[in-house]
Amino acid sequence: MAQGLAGLIKESERVYIMGHNYGDMDSFASAIGMYRCCLNLDVPAYMVLNKPNDAIQGLYDLFKDKRLYRFVTGADVTGARSHSKDLLIIVDTHRPNFTEAPEIISLFERVVVIDHHRRGAEIVEDTALLYQEPYASSASEMVTEIIQYITNEVTLEPLEASALLSGIxxxxKNFVFNTGVRTFDAASFLRRKGADTRLVRELFKEDLIESVIKSNIVSSATILEGGMAISQSVEASDNIKTIISQGADELIDIRGIHTSFVLGEDGQGKIYISARSTGKVNVQVILEKLGGGGHRETAGAQLEDIGLEEAKELLLEKINETLEG
Ligand SMILES: [Mn+2]
Structure with missing residues (x-):
């Protein structure tokens, strides 16, 4: 795979690399990793990034002022030259509409996709190379392997290694999910190349405010009979969906709790519910009764024109109804 990819890169005038929209550390880092492959092969490359969001800002800040790394926007790519001799590499997604700049895909005659997600209905068509590995933990793991095989001389800067490690x-979630032997092999290679585990830890630090809200969710939880927990965020936030889902995650990590429900309100007065279960209770069935949906172990719902306390009462009613049924 690495040899095929090396051939495609070498016969290109320029290489453009893009991840998915609302990028995360995995898509950003795997783009950095493929950028490094192009540098090692002496082919000029550009990373396509419109506007870094909060999830990658910290990581992006480490690279943005270094002249070695070249970032362009989707508009830069559309407006520039003919891309008939260029190559587009898409990382961490295979769905055209999920990419950072879907409009640029058709400008390229040759497109490569490197992704670890299970294949969905929508996929980039006519790829020159499709490398899809659902057993890989992350795009960063796949790219870390590619870096080792694509050139004989492997150059990887410590900062790039740190980025890839943060993607993995x-x-x-800290080597718990989808983690195989190859994940540790990749991590071990990155550490040898100078990946800085303290720097990685810094990148995962969250804002104080959000962390306080989350602690409140956990500390104010009520335990219902038989290992179910229910809680709410007293603070409204525009980021409430993320906060309550992480709160619900933390609650089922507590011994004795197998199901958790967390409510919260966004800045516009909309109520969100996030539910998690270890599998004992089907939370999808409960939240469907409130117009929500999801899966057996992860579900959510949104309610309008209702207060937080009222919504909680309603939820408790549906929980009881379901369990009695
Ligand atoms: Mn990923």
């Missing part, structure tokens, strides 16, 4: 850590 994000997608495996």
């Amino acid at each position: 850590i994000l997608d495996t």
